[in-house]
Amino acid sequence: xxxxxxxxxxxxxxxxxxxxxxxxxxxxxxxxxxxxxxxxxxxxxxxxxxxxxxxxxxxxxxxxxxxxxxxxxxxxxxxxxxxxxxxxxxxxxxxxxxxxxxxxxxxxxxxxxx
Amino acid sequence: xxxxxxxxxxxxxxxxxxxxxxxxxxxxxxxxxxxxxxxxxxxxxxxxxxxxxxxxxxxxxxxxxxxxxxxxxxxxxxxxxxxxxxxxxxxxxxxxxxxxxxxxxxxxxxxxxxx
Numbered sequence: 391x392x393x394x395x396x397x398x399x400x401x402x403x404x405x406x407x408x409x410x411x412x413x414x415x416x417x418x419x420x421x422x423x424x425x426x427x428x429x430x431x432x433x434x435x436x437x438x439x440x441x442x443x444x445x446x447x448x449x450x451x452x453x454x455x456x457x458x459x460x461x462x463x464x465x466x467x468x469x470x471x472x473x474x475x476x477x478x479x480x481x482x483x484x485x486x487x488x489x490x491x492x493x494x495x496x497x498x499x500x501x502x503x504x
Numbered sequence: 505x506x507x508x509x510x511x512x513x514x515x516x517x518x519x520x521x522x523x524x525x526x527x528x529x530x531x532x533x534x535x536x537x538x539x540x541x542x543x544x545x546x547x548x549x550x551x552x553x554x555x556x557x558x559x560x561x562x563x564x565x566x567x568x569x570x571x572x573x574x575x576x577x578x579x580x581x582x583x584x585x586x587x588x589x590x591x592x593x594x595x596x597x598x599x600x601x602x603x604x605x606x607x608x609x610x611x612x613x614x615x616x617x618x619x
Contacts, residue, residue: 394547423606433548433593433609446606480547492538493607495547 392417394483394496402502408469411499415462415483421445422464423493424456427478436479439464471503512591514614523581527594527610532575534596538607539568539579543590551579551592581615589617 395414403409415422423446424436435448439458456466462483468475478500482493517523529537535556540548554561554568554577561568567580577594591614595607 425609432611433595435606435608438606448606482547492550492553494550495540497545497547 394481394494396479396481396496396499398499399497400500400502402504403471404504405471405473407471408467409471409501410465410467411479411481411501413464413466413481413483413496415464415481416485416494419483419485419494420462421484421493422458422462423482423484424464424466425480425482426450427480427498428476433480436466468501473503476501476503512612512614514616516616516618517584518618519584519586521584523579523584523588523615525579525581525592525613525615527577527579527613529575529577529594529596529608529610531596531608532572534608536597537568537570537577538595539566539577540593540595540609541588541590542593542612548593584615584617586617586619589615591615 394416397412413422421440423438425433426436427433436450436454437444437456438446442458453469456464458464478498480495480498482495484491484493538553539551541551542548552563552566552568554570556572559570565582569578581588591612593612594610597607
């Protein structure tokens with residue numbers, strides 16, 4: 391069974407640009423969550439999508455957005471990139487809609503903003 | 505975003521010894537907890553989970569203990585091996601409702617296994 395797939399693995403962008411990251415969950419998983427990981431702030435929750443609807447959102451500015459498609463694949467977008475957006479962006483998928491089940495992570499997309 | 509700490513504690517253990525990694529959580533209403541292992545260049549990998557109606561759960565070479573009174577979680581690894589070297593995170597489900605997969609992660613502990 392294929393795991394969570396994130397593309398691309400590495401990305402370099404310039405300040406002010408926008409970026410779109412992609413996540414394909416494990417087959418059958420309908421919940422997809424996104425996290426930002428930095429050395430200073432650790433792992434922080436961005437948002438979660440379930441059945442194409444954003445169900446939860448963390449404390450990030452509106453420049454961070456996402457969406458989920460009918461096949462459960464998800465994308466996140468960051469507009470007007472800032473240097474501080476450099477991070478590892480992780481996607482996690484879960485089988486059921488009810489909270490309290492394990493989340494499986496992808497390998498992440500390493501975004502560097504220069 | 506939430507601040508989860510700037511310093512990464514490190515635990516060094518001899519190969520073959522038992523390891524104990526600790527985690528304090530903040531939300532008394534959290535009802536589900538997971539331990540993850542993250543190796544360099546990889547995403548977090550699920551190790552073991554526990555619900556708030558339990559105080560102990562065992563897996564293969566790992567045991568998780570939950571003390572709700574003091575909001576403390578620990579991960580015990582028996583007979584630690586070199587392959588156990590990684591950063592370990594505890595995560596709690598941080599919303600007081602049944603739905604949603606938004607976890608709050610601890611700062612992590614780096615486990616270093618000495619030969």
